[in-house]
Amino acid sequence: MILPALFQDWFARQGWQPHPHQLALFAARGDSLLIAPTGGGKTLAGFLPSLVELAGDRAATKGVHTLYVSPLKALTADIARNLARPVADLGLSIRVEDRTGDTGQTQRRRQRVDPPEVLLTTPESLALMLSYPEAPAIFGGLRRVVLDELHALAESKRGDQLMLCLARLRALAPELRVTGLSATVEDPQALASFMAGADPVMVVEADPGPDPDIAMLPTARPAPWAGGGGHYAISEVLAAIREARTTIIFINTRAQAELFFQALWAANEENLPIGLHHGSLAREQRARVEAAMAAGELRAVVATGSLDLGIDWGAVDLVIQIGAPKNVKRLVQRIGRANHRYNAPSRARIVPANRFEQIECVAALEAVRERDLDGDPRGPGPLDVLCQHILLTACAAPFDPDALYAEVRTAGPYRHLSRADFDACLDFAATGGYALRAYDRWQRLVLRNGLWQLRDPRAARLLRMNVGTIVEAEMVRVRLRGRGGAPLGEVEEAFAASLSPGDSFLIGGRVVRMDAMREMVVEVTPDPTRQPKIAVYSGVKLATSTQLSHRVLALIGDPARHGVLPVQTREWLALQAQVSTLPRPGLLLSESFPHAGLWHFALYGFAGRNALQTLGLLLTREMEEQGVGPLGFLSTDYALLVWSLDPVRDPVPLLDGAQLRAGLDDWLGENAVMKRTFRNVATVAGLIQRNLPGRRKTGRQATFSSDILYDTLRKYDPGHLMLRITGDEVGRGLVDFGRIEEMLSRSPRREHRMLERVSPLAAPLLLEVGRVPIRGEGRERLARIEAEALMRDAGLEEIA
Amino acid sequence: MTGHGFQFHGLRLEARASGALWWPGGGWLIVADLHLGKSERMARRGGPLLPPYEGLATLERLGAEIAALNPRVVVSLGDGFDDLAAAEALDPQVADILQRQARGRDWLWIGGNHDPGAPAGLPGQAVASMMLGPVTLRHEAGQGPDISGHFHPVVRLAGERRRAFLLGRDHLLLPAFGAYTGGLLHDDATLTALVPQGIAVACGTSPIILPLAPRRMG
Known part of the structure; x- marks a missing residue:
């Protein structure tokens, strides 16, 4: 295929030569995926086929012609600016508009009635648009979809949701062609299969350019x-x-x-x-x-x-x-x-x-x-996202379950979805899916004439308010004290709860002092003279990859190679070798030492923070049973640190692989990681609703904690779909048990050191954030001590 | 230790770790804000279909207290039901348990803002308020001395929220006993107005006492 003269001239006027990968995408007959470094003209490559089509005979097109989806709202605005120039230069009479969470109501309504030729959006806004009855009219004539930064979207549930929406779009507009744009990834074929519909996707890899x-x-x-x-x-x-x-x-x-x-x-x-x-x-x-x-x-x-x-x-x-x-x-x-x-x-x-x-x-x-990239293969599409998709599908129109099942299976991540799993999600969406059939009269979805639909059409509003798969920690706003004080940002509610008036912390680059918490807003005064408490955020923790961890361990364990390290690091490792010993491939090192009145147990596992977090949960459970009194732990990418009332003297029995595996299933239940994951799953699936109309802004929790739902389900309905999804998700991502097994099998030798004080390698651990408390006898003892101290301070010890 | 004993206007009372209040003198067990039927009410209104087990969970805990104390009188301090329709549509299994628990004792439903009337077809009788010695039992705190519920008070202790009794000079506030209930922090202005000084008894595996003092100003 040859670029039309209009476009050749345009390139020439800019003094540009089209890149080979731009022409390759232009020539593609089906779906395609472009892997190119930043600066490779990726965006233009993605839009070129659309612009050419829009410059030609457009009598056939109605509604949106090209839909562009990016993970960031800011990116859609940026693209709108960048497209403005070629559109003007080429004299195209088309509208390019964005539609994100920031788009106003008037604009949204107009877009539903009179859609632009090119619509720029995010996965969440797309899911929302598809939940309206007008969706077939808006997208029925869609010819092109451009998915930007696909590598980033594919890393989370947002990608799964996007692929379900893409399946919907492909059903609405069978002529559709999809182009994915991605930065360098380790496995382009896997990404191609992720975005593929019924037909395979052509992968175009641009010249990666010179070495950085x-x-x-x-x-x-x-x-x-x-x-x-x-x-x-x-x-x-x-x-x-x-x-x-x-x-x-x-x-x-x-x-x-x-x-x-x-x-x-x-x-x-x-x-x-x-x-x-x-x-x-x-x-x-x-x-x-x-x-x-x-x-x-x-x-x-x-x-x-x-x-x-x-x-x-x-x-x-x-x-x-x-x-x-x-x-x-x-x-x-x-x-x-x-x-x-x-x-x-x-x-x-x-x-x-x-x-x-x-x-x-x-x-x-x-x-x-060495251009040696790392990465882990993606799991199958999560079912909580499917539950949300089913509910939103019902918001748009009544649907036939067989047709929806067939459609969902055209989405890459759900290609192997079983009918049983689909039916379980549908049952959850319709009835709650409980063993106790409770809501016969009040089902969310009801089957009429073979089609599933909302029992109460007003429920659509609530469902649309809760579109999306990003579940943030509960945040509270921070603003300067006084009427109309300037907003500074947000901190986690848990962090805000740990603040007393007079405490200082950092936000927006300055130190502020907490004055009061009013109506879920933290009011503060600037106070540059103070030493701040650091705000703690529990954002998604990315674990150091297996491959990089291995490289690190190999380097530490081989003093002959320490010459590549800065001299101070060499000395640090030498000191560790002297005081304790160096971890190395084949050896699993642990240490026990007293610090700040508690015993600490450090294990240098080099298995990534998620696997070590799981190990922390399993080990502390065992320690609780042995009466060691564990109070908490934290995991980093290279080590696990547990603090307890009594010391760990022999970790070998604790580290028995078969026993850990056996403990895993028992344990999968009563811990904070499961509860946190459950909260995310239940929110995405629509069991918990983040946004309610007219939400009261008082200190009263409008809703109760999701932990209560979790505990109730575990007790009365342990086979429930939400618990199954939680278990799957924890097992895949957060638990990462595979890496614990990998750690144990690659290090047949165990070595434990009893030390008098913190070892050089353990020192950084003591300053890490992200501590996980253990609910046990030790915690109960501490709570009592804390309350007694408060009573004493208040001169009230006689009452208790 | 499953309870914390204290005096309130001449009454010897015990704040139970479960969140119930026990008057050993007359054998009265007082619980606030059971909110039975909450999941049914939310479903009816087109909201999410919550696990329909909160009635079982709540009555199981109440049953444990009844078994342990064998009360002569059980008082629900208002909002025993999430609304009257929920009371009427109560899951038969939950209604059965309630029948069995009420057998051989008096059962009183004080009206709350959610359930201002008599639940039909269930044991016990409805009242607007009642007296326990010099103290009024009512749903929402009014002219003291009184014992009330309504606010679902909680405290922060060792980094977590616990349901709590708030004990002041004029008012004794009970925590919500129901499974699906949120909470209002004890230092919220509404609660500090009612109980400016006193103690809180935090619920959990055993009751934990902590002071309620006026907050120092920042």
């Missing part, structure tokens, strides 16, 4: 013994910002981003314009930073994963990663954010936050150079 210029950022001071902030490198980071045009500084958590931003400004004597961007900031604040960045007014922005995705800021010429990259693929994708000019090497510098991370960074750089 990537290295550790040299620093005058060594990385600290422990901690995650990277503050020791502030002056070098500032120097790098000064030399570059625009820098993105990626940092792994919001709390760390806050602290790093503050430290940067404290040292920023030249007042270089530096911004902050993360998901907890108020929307107005984020929008301001994005606008300033787009206008080239910022020299740097400190960001979390909120900037991982490709808003195109062409001027970025340096990426600095603070802290361990966790997996090689993500590091490569982040590096790709620097220099959006194709065929110029990306420039990136890495700043390990502490000495342990220095090792991980060295190992990750080796993997980048």
Whole structure:
């Protein structure tokens, strides 16, 4: 196929030559997937076929012609701007509009009646649009779908929901052709199969471009013994910002981003314009930073994963990663954010936050150079997402169950869905799916003339209010004290609950003092003189990949290779070898030591934080039975730390693989991880509703805790679908039991050290956040002690 | 230890770890906010279909207290049912348990904002309020001294929420006994107005006492 003259001329006028992959996508007859680095003209490649069609004879098209879906609202706005130019240059009389959660009611209504030719949206807004009866009219003439940043969408349930919606679109518009756009991934065929309908998807891999210029950022001071902030490198980071045009500084958590931003400004004597961007900031604040960045007014922005995705800021010429990259693929994708000019090497510098991370960074750089990407295969489509899809389908129109089952199976993740599982989801959506048949009169969906439909059409409103698969922790807003105080952002309710008036914490780059909690809003006053408590966020924890963990362990365990590490890290490991011993491939090391009045047990498993979290749950359960009095634990990517009233003296019986496996099923029940997962599953499936009309804003919880539902189901209906989905999900992602088994089988030797104090390797663990409390006798003892102290302080001990 | 004994306007009472109040002097067991039939009511209104087991769960806990104490009188301190229709449509299994638990003793339903009337076809009788010595039993706190429910008070202790009794000079507030009930924190202005000073008795495996003092200003 040849580009029409109009388009050839347009390319020529820009002084451009179409990239081979742009032409390949243009020529594709069916669905296609483009794998290209940032700056490879991906967006244009995705839209080129649409623009050509829209420039031609359009008598046939009605409704939306091209639907573009991206994971970020900001990206849709960005694309709208970028498309405006070729549309104007080519003289196309088409409308390009976005439709996201920010789109106003008037605009939405108009779009339902008179849709634009090109509609830009997010998976959630698409699901919402498909839940209206007008969906067939709007999308019946759809010819093209462009799925941007597909690699990112495929990593979560948002991707599953999108694929179910895509199946719906393919049924509404059989002529449809789909183009996926993705950054570099380790397994393009798997991603192609994820987005495929009935026919296979053609994979187009663009030239990956020259090797990146990537290295550790040299620093005058060594990385600290422990901690995650990277503050020791502030002056070098500032120097790098000064030399570059625009820098993105990626940092792994919001709390760390806050602290790093503050430290940067404290040292920023030249007042270089530096911004902050993360998901907890108020929307107005984020929008301001994005606008300033787009206008080239910022020299740097400190960001979390909120900037991982490709808003195109062409001027970025340096990426600095603070802290361990966790997996090689993500590091490569982040590096790709620097220099959006194709065929110029990306420039990136890495700043390990502490000495342990220095090792991980060295190992990750080796993997980048060897182009050795990592990743885990995706599981089958989760059933909670299907439950939501069924309910939303009913909102649009009555449906035939056989037809819906057939349609769902055309979505990649649900290709192997059994009829039994589909029926279980349908039963859940209709009746609640309980063993006790309770809602005969009040079913949500009822079967009439062979079609399932809402019993009460008014229920559609509530269901539409709860579209989506992203379940956030309960957040409360933070704003400055006084009438109309400026909003600063959000913190987790659990964190807010731990604050007393007078406590200080960091938000939006400044230290504030809590004054009061009023109507679920934390009111604060700026107070730069205080030492802040760090805000704790329980965002999704990405585990260091198996492959990178192996590289790290191999490097630590081989002193002959320590020459590649900075001298301080070498000394640290040497000290560990002297005080205790080094973990190494084949050996599983653990240590017991007293600290702050409690015994601590550290196990260096190198199995990723999720697997080690599971191990923590299993071990503490066993320790509870043995009367060791475990109080809590935390897991990092390389180690597990448990604190208890009494010491662990011999971990070997605790680490019996068969016993752990046996304990897994018993244990799958009474722990915080299961309850947290259940909350997510039940929310996605529509058992718990986050958003209620006219929700009262008082301290009273409008709803009760999802833990109660979990406990009730476990007791009275243990076979219920929600518990099954929770179990599956925990087993797949959070539990990661496979990696525990992998850890045990790769390390046949066990070694336990009883130490008098914290070992060098254990020191960083004591400063980690993300502690999981254990409900047991130890906790009951502590609660009593805490209450007695309060009574004593109040002079009331006589009453008790 | 399953209860915390204390004096309230000359009455010797015991706050049970379960969230029930026990008056050993007359053999009265008092529970607030059972909210039976809550899941049915939500389903009826087109909301989510919650696990329909809260009646069983609530009465199982109530049954354990009845078995342990053999009360002469059981008082539901209002909102025993999520609404009157829920009371009438009560799951037969739950209604049976209720019949058995009420056998051989007096059972009183004080009216609440959710259930301002007599539940038909169920044991016991409905009253608006009643007296226990000098103390009024009613659903929502009024002119003290009184014992009431309604607010579902909870406290924060060792990083978690626990249902709690709030004991002040004029008012004794009971936690919600029902399984599907949320809670209002003790330091909410509504509750500090009723109980500015006193103690809270947190429920759980055993009762835990903590002080309720005016909050220091930040």
